[in-house]
Amino acid sequence: MKSGIEKEEFVGLFSQLYKPVKNFIYYKTGDIDLADDIAQDTFLKVWEIRKDVRMATVKSLLYTIAGNLCKNRFSHQQIIFEFAGRFESKERPPSPEFEMELKEFHIRLQQAVGTLSEKNRVVFLMNRADGYTFKEIAENLGLTVKAVEKRMKNALNDLQGKIAHKL
């Protein structure tokens, strides 16, 4: 099988995967500046070892490297996740009351997402915010689809408990 990647391929890879990988790091750490840093280092690492990289497996490689780099930087630090996402209404034009209701819901949801365990949070957000299917998430993170499903379920249960508690 062909191994090694060229510069054009690498740039293509970047435009395809930079955003999702960066988001993945953000979901893990809750720090966008750090996410920018680690995402860059991740791609740089892949570039350094490009001779041994195969396009077929590069996706999961990127996520593995990113995950490792997060661990290296944060092995002794407790992460406090503060979600800085924005609210976007999908109904246009929404009635002001409905918009308020959604906004309220959204804020509570964000707070609750911040308190999820890292594993559950990453899977939940990759599926919900980035729109990855369970199969894609499983491939990228080196998990089984069953495991992804389980984490999704746990995340949803946790969120229900936390949001209902506040309502």
Added chain:
Amino acid sequence: MTYKEKLHTNFKLIKMLNQDQSDHPFTKKEFDEMNFGEKILRVAEGIIPPEGKSEEKALADLLACMEKQPAMENLPTGMGKQPATKIRILPRTFRAAAAVIFIILGFYTITTVLGRESIRTKVAEHSSLTLPDGTGVILNATTKISWDKDSFTGKRTLKLNGEALFDVIKGGSFVIETKNGTVEVLGTRFNVFSRKDEFRVSCLRGKIRVSSDREQQILLPGEEAGLTPAGLTKQTKSDIENAVSWTEGIFYFEDKPLVSIFDELERQFNASIRYEGERSRLITVEFSNKSLQEALEVICIPMNLEYEIQANRKIRIFEKR
């Protein structure tokens, strides 16, 4: 619903999600009919992680890094073991160039102490400059800003005392710390005024968060936050552009204490004013920094005051008898 039933519904929901990525918008009626788990999942689709560095910039930085290490052919393949190489976003030569640009552009003085860069304008001086990240700043007279040289490109935080207009380049967070409160940029163009106990932030474009003590306000275009005895309050201004007219040499004040206008006059004309009248009076006025005499007339005539220009730019202002 029992716990078991809830788990079962969730299980079905999750299964469904796996096949169908539902990104259709929903209406109020549809939302009301959803069960709780569904609501969570659908609303979560609207979560947008923060933008951070733009993709173009990230690619440019990355390519710059790759150029720097062309001889990586024999690098050991063990990954994630050594600490990652960090790049400086602004190379050394560039920093020097940036510093030179600073000096050429304006009247202000630039000093570096213990890794902190400070810029200060004197009385009657305005100046515009570009920060290392490309953000444009216009400083009003007697204003000081400072930032940490090494960490600024990573964490954009600066301190301000005085008044300045910011045009922030897209990127990570941008925070301005003042004695009276903190301004965090969520978008772009805005004006910050923080002198003595007076604190005023006007948002022209984008979105900013202002906090002072424990209070917080989010400002949208056309809104202004100010520190009043009641705390940090927000109001909508139809004439928000007036807040930044100083950048064109026009000074606009609405219902402001007369004494604070005299402070501004002193700063703009390098004068010293002795005011002998009632200190609590308010005024709405607009003057230009072209002529001191004209400015004094614009202020004094409607307020029934008289002024007297003495030697060394000393001015005495008193009530008409």
